[in-house]
Amino acid sequence: LDIDGVFLHGSTVLPGAKEAVQLLENSGTPYVFVTNGGGMTEVAKAQSLSNLLHADISEDMVLMSHTPFRKQVEIFADKRVLVIGSDACIDIAEHYGFKKAVSARELLQESPTAFKQISMPQLGQEQEHQELVEAAFIIGDPFEWGLEIQILTDQMMPSDVGEKQRIPLFASNADILYNNEHDAPRYTQ
Numbered sequence: 001l002d003i004d005g006v007f008l009h010g011s012t013v014l015p016g017a018k019e020a021v022q023l024l025e026n027s028g029t030p031y032v033f034v035t036n037g038g039g040m041t042e043v044a045k046a047q048s049l050s051n052l053l054h055a056d057i058s059e060d061m062v063l064m065s066h067t068p069f070r071k072q073v074e075i076f077a078d079k080r081v082l083v084i085g086s087d088a089c090i091d092i093a094e095h096y097g098f099k100k101a102v103s104a105r106e107l108l109q110e111s112p113t114a115f116k117q118i119s120m121p122q123l124g125q126e127q128e129h130q131e132l133v134e135a136a137f138i139i140g141d142p143f144e145w146g147l148e149i150q151i152l153t154d155q156m157m158p159s160d161v162g163e164k165q166r167i168p169l170f171a172s173n174a175d176i177l178y179n180n181e182h183d184a185p186r187y188t189q
Contacts, residue, residue: 003035003049010180013052021055033057036173038065039086039140041095066092066139066172073097075135082107082133082155082167084148085140092139102133104144104151115150138171141188 001007007017024031033049040048042062050057073096080100083093093101108114110130133155142148156165177185 001031001033003033004037005179007033007049007053011052012181018053018055021053025055032061032063034063036065036175037178038172039088039092040064041092042067064172066137069093069137069139069170069172070096072135072137072170079134080131082136082152084136084138084142084152086143089139093137098137100131102130104148107133107151107155108147114154115147133167135167136169138169138173140172 005014007014007020033045035045042059042064045064046057046059046062049055049062077097078099080102081093081098083089083098083101083103085092087103090101090103136152136155152169156167156169158164158166173188175188178188179185
């Protein structure tokens with residue numbers, strides 16, 4: 001069952017949604033919820049849906065846009081990976097088992113000249129350069145678009161002209177726009 005536009009519009013429950021879930025429950029029909037949204041764990045989304053739809057929805061009944069990234073843990077669990085999205089996206093990556101997930105802001109601390117803003121927030125002490133990033137995952141909407149696009153581009157660029165991109169990029173949602181309660185579409189990941 002698709003969530004967005006079928007059961008919810010943003011965080012508003014659409015008419016008939018609670019009743020539809022209750023019919024499925026009463027008939028014993030198995031179901032799962034899917035969304036091209038991200039930015040939270042399946043556990044958090046299941047809790048939210050349970051509260052909104054007055055149903056008992058468990059983590060294994062929710063597939064987020066980034067849920068397939070769990071499979072990539074087999075390859076990248078112990079490798080440094082860049083995670084694009086809100087601060088919660090690092091928590092999601094760690095929840096999946098990525099042990100060395102870093103944000104664009106953390107990489108900026110290692111290379112402060114990589115990105116300049118009109119008003120640069122305090123980053124703290126410049127960090128020593130760590131090991132190379134070996135993959136990038138777009139898990140949710142970027143919080144700081146300019147910073148995250150620049151750092152992502154830097155990480156993907158090959159060291160020599162003519163080479164392919166340096167690291168693989170995994171994007172969880174190919175949408176450019178989405179709708180929520182706002183009166184005009186919003187840009188997304």
